[in-house]
Amino acid sequence: MEAETRPRAPFEQVAEKIAEEIRSGGYALGEKLPNQRDLAERYDVAIATMQKALGLLRERGWVNSRAPIGTFVAAVTPASEQPAPTLIELSAQVRDLQTEVSQLRQSVERLEAGQP
Incomplete structure (x- = not known):
């Protein structure tokens, strides 16, 4: 209907x-x-x-x-007029954030180990 x-x-x-x-x-x-x-x-x-x-x-x-x-x-x-992101765009943002978190984790581990 x-x-x-x-x-x-x-x-x-x-x-x-x-x-x-x-x-x-x-x-x-x-x-x-x-x-x-x-x-x-x-x-x-x-x-x-x-x-x-x-x-x-x-x-x-x-x-x-x-x-x-x-x-x-x-x-x-x-904000209500901003176009909602697509599922593909959200997936790409999640991948980018996961990569960034991984890089930050590695940097922190190096710093904690006393490496520059």
Whole structure:
């Protein structure tokens, strides 16, 4: 059975568009966003819709508000938006760590034996 997806509210759609612009570099990390009125005009929504969209982006860690200065893109992308590593990538990381631990163990053993 297919999972049903509910239609997204306009503020959710706008929030996703802004998040996508941040992901693609349209808005740089740490950059100040245009004011709410200008954003509402750009995305062709009411100011109240834009306020809700920015609130959702704040909750999700995409933006920070600094009253009375404005809204800024967060300095880092939210962790939930980072792509999950694949099993192959995780296996490679484990192999690398095992090699590093082995090398460290050998170094410690040499030091304990009084060898440089």
